[in-house]
Amino acid sequence: MAGEEEARPAAERSYAAARAARELELRRSEFELAVLLGCVRSFPDGETGRRRVTVTEIGRLRAARGFPHALRERVQTVGTARGAALMRITEARFTRLARAGLLVPIGFYLNRYQCVVWHYLTDDLRQFGQANPALLTGRAPETMRSRIEAGEDSRARNWRARHSGFLLRLTEGGWARAAIPASMLPQDQLEDVVPDPWERAHLYRLRPRLASVSGAQGSPSARRAAALQVADDPDEVRWLLATLGLDLEEARSESAAPRPTGEVPAAALPPGHSSTLGGLLGQDLPGRGMFGWLRRRRERPGGEWGRPRQTVASRSSA
Structure with a gap:
């Protein structure tokens, strides 16, 4: 397969995700996010449906100004602590903005305590801070406070x-x-x-x-x-x-x-x-459910719980 890819004309050759990520000097998670965001143009493989990237597209990105740092910045993500520091607000205010739906997560992971850790694009946070400076200081709007006090959390949605x-x-x-x-x-x-x-x-x-x-x-x-x-x-x-x-x-x-x-x-x-x-329809199959259990129990040769039945003679000799 690799030999066939090398033999194709440059305009038709393409790489799988792992090879494309290496060529673009991105981690696999960064590459996947770049594809989702449209930073890297890809197409589905006809047989497997997995995303592939043409050599022409990789050449275009590598020739872009600031490569690879500019590409990495477009897919850079941060958690609550670093996001709050980037926006120069407290973590509590950052969380309230996110719960109110004003900051939209790009992904999440579960830490060792099974707690959800949301991640945000740094570009999103910069743009929000520039467009909404009034929300970064002072008292939050009444509508936002009422939604938070009611227990609303829009991050997952x-x-x-x-x-x-x-x-x-x-x-x-x-x-x-x-x-x-x-x-x-x-x-x-x-x-x-x-x-x-x-x-x-x-x-x-x-x-x-x-x-x-x-x-x-x-x-x-x-x-x-x-x-x-x-x-x-x-x-x-x-x-x-x-x-x-x-x-x-x-x-x-x-x-x-x-x-x-x-x-x-x-x-x-x-x-x-x-x-x-x-x-598929959620119906009990033959032999399942309470009646099936009773039938299997009745048909079990050993009697109740599989213990041998005791005859009169065996009970008297015990």
Whole structure:
């Protein structure tokens, strides 16, 4: 594969993400953010769907003034402490601005205590400070104070909205686009708007990765990260439902969801769901539930809890 890439004309040659990141002198996380922001133009590989970057694009970026520092500055992120220092405000005020939805996170990670640490683009913070100097000092507006006192926290919602916008810009195909709002809906809401189990399985298979979090599947960090990726605000849920409805109309007009005659591939289903149609619909399968447990218990040859039944003779000899 590498030899084929080298043999192509310069205008057609391209590199995978790891090689492109090295050529641009970026860390992998910086490269992924640069692609999302549109700083690096990429295209999906026809076979795997993974992003690739042409040699021409890499040459354009390397020839730009200030490379690589200028490119790194465009994808530089900071947490609350460094962000507050950059804006010359206290961390408490910075957090209030973020919770009120005025500062939008670009990403997050979970620290060793399973606490969410939000990250922000330094360019966003500089621009906000220049455009809103009155919000950096003095008493906060009444509307902002009332929202904070009511316990409002817009950081997760704003991050989801921003990230979905990035993904939509990079996604082609009706079903793949519909999978983006579908991935942010609670399971019961998704089942209401997409009653067809095969369509739900297809959407789940195409779901995008919203965040990269270390930890095995089912671990506390994975569960916490998964919860942040699901909408919990009623207004947000309504907006996602409306968006998904429009995307589904477009997707269905392009093609129907795959409907194999057998079982749905396990990789296309949410964790804990059976690969059968009954599992998709949430129905108990034969042998499961209370009646199945009683039937298995009755049919067990050893009797209750698997202990051998004692006959009259054995009881008398004990």
